[in-house]
Amino acid sequence: MKILTILGARPQFIKASALSREFKKYPEIIEIIIHTGQHFDKNMSEVFFTEMNIPIPKYNLNINGLSHGAMTGQMIQEIEKIILLEKPDFILVYGDTNSTLAGALAAAKLNIKIIHVEAGLRSFNMNMPEEINRILTDRLSYLLFCPTESAVNNLNIEGFNNFKCKVFISGDVMKDNALYFSKIAEKKSTILSRLNLNSKNYLLCTIHRAENTDKLENLKQITKALNKLSNDFEIILPLHPRTKNIIESNKLKINFHTIEPVGYLDMLQLIKYSNIVLTDSGGLQKEAYFFNTFCITMRDETEWTELIENGCNILTGANSEKIISSVQDCSKKTFPNSSGLYGNGNSAEYICNKILLEK
Numbered sequence: 073m074k075i076l077t078i079l080g081a082r083p084q085f086i087k088a089s090a091l092s093r094e095f096k097k098y099p100e101i102i103e104i105i106i107h108t109g110q111h112f113d114k115n116m117s118e119v120f121f122t123e124m125n126i127p128i129p130k131y132n133l134n135i136n137g138l139s140h141g142a143m144t145g146q147m148i149q150e151i152e153k154i155i156l157l158e159k160p161d162f163i164l165v166y167g168d169t170n171s172t173l174a175g176a177l178a179a180a181k182l183n184i185k186i187i188h189v190e191a192g193l194r195s196f197n198m199n200m201p202e203e204i205n206r207i208l209t210d211r212l213s214y215l216l217f218c219p220t221e222s223a224v225n226n227l228n229i230e231g232f233n234n235f236k237c238k239v240f241i242s243g244d245v246m247k248d249n250a251l252y253f254s255k256i257a258e259k260k261s262t263i264l265s266r267l268n269l270n271s272k273n274y275l276l277c278t279i280h281r282a283e284n285t286d287k288l289e290n291l292k293q294i295t296k297a298l299n300k301l302s303n304d305f306e307i308i309l310p311l312h313p314r315t316k317n318i319i320e321s322n323k324l325k326i327n328f329h330t331i332e333p334v335g336y337l338d339m340l341q342l343i344k345y346s347n348i349v350l351t352d353s354g355g356l357q358k359e360a361y362f363f364n365t366f367c368i369t370m371r372d373e374t375e376w377t378e379l380i381e382n383g384c385n386i387l388t389g390a391n392s393e394k395i396i397s398s399v400q401d402c403s404k405k406t407f408p409n410s411s412g413l414y415g416n417g418n419s420a421e422y423i424c425n426k427i428l429l430e431k
């Protein structure tokens with residue numbers, strides 16, 4: 073069984089690690105990886121392949137720095153050529169980036185069955201490029217692996233039980249990875265001592281969503297909140313290259329120390345030992361939960377609604393007052409007892425078994 077996996081962006085490298093680990097157990101599965109090049113910096117790409125033992129991509133398309141249409145178009149063109157050459161049984165795509173959609177479109181037009189891991193998520197905000205990518209990819213997919221019950225419900229509401237596809241609730245491969253790699257991170261990561269951090273004495277922050285970087289007012293609100301919070305808390309902000317460019321070109325004032333993006337092992341340690349995570353990332357919302365850490369999500373909506381319902385996550389939008397008051401609230405509360413969301417760390421095994429049944 074030949075599976076062509078399409079990867080392009082940081083969260084996809086991380087997600088892919090869990091399934092690649094599983095695929096290696098089955099000699100009958102051949103996984104071939106295409107790296108589209110969407111993320112290309114060493115600390116946004118290579119570090120994950122090395123640390124997380126992800127197979128080296130056979131194809132590297134080096135497509136980046138283009139508008140959405142040009143990027144997606146070029147990717148489709150190149151992936152199509154590789155599909156024709158490799159003749160895979162399946163295309164495997166993760167999440168919601170342009171690489172996900174390009175892989176799905178190229179495969180669908182050549183009648184290759186698509187596996188979508190992290191299917192069914194919706195923000196119901198069509199201004200998000202990710203929402204467009206998710207909806208279209210789901211519609212083209214044959215095996216849809218949903219991390220949550222609400223994701224399955226979203227697909228049911230959209231009529232997926234009438235389509236020629238199979239929908240599964242698999243749990244989240246990110247949980248597999250967080251559990252698997254946190255033990256390794258405890259042994260190998262030196263980030264806490266390098267940054268001179270003690271357990272639970274800092275806020276960990278990431279910002280990279282288009283709504284917070286492309287809308288300058290949003291970024292100003294967030295940096296204003298973080299500047300104020302830096303009077304009372306140490307702030308650790310591994311800065312995404314896109315956000316860094318925008319902060320620099322607009323000369324936004326930052327009163328605290330920012331760092332370069334870190335590898336996964338360092339990130340797990342930073343999340344685990346932080347007071348609170350403040351983010352607009354999808355992945356970090358769940359990783360905070362895996363380590364019983366409150367998350368403040370600086371967006372107007374989230375795809376991970378069960379975290380809000382369970383009181384583990386607070387939505388503040390890019391509103392400096394709300395961000396600050398939520399940090400104060402979370403500092404006083406104990407983390408809710410709500411284990412069991414996102415499966416029990418064996419999602420990759422479940423997904424792999426379902427794929428094998430398609431032989």
Ligand code: UDP
Nearest residue numbers: 082083086310333334335336339353354355
């Ligand atoms: N991450 C990392 N280093 C960083 C920032 C994030 O390893 O400096 C990891 C994070 O732990 C999570 C993933 O990258 O597993 C999330 O990626 P990102 O926030 O870029 O994308 P999203 O999840 O929002 O799609």
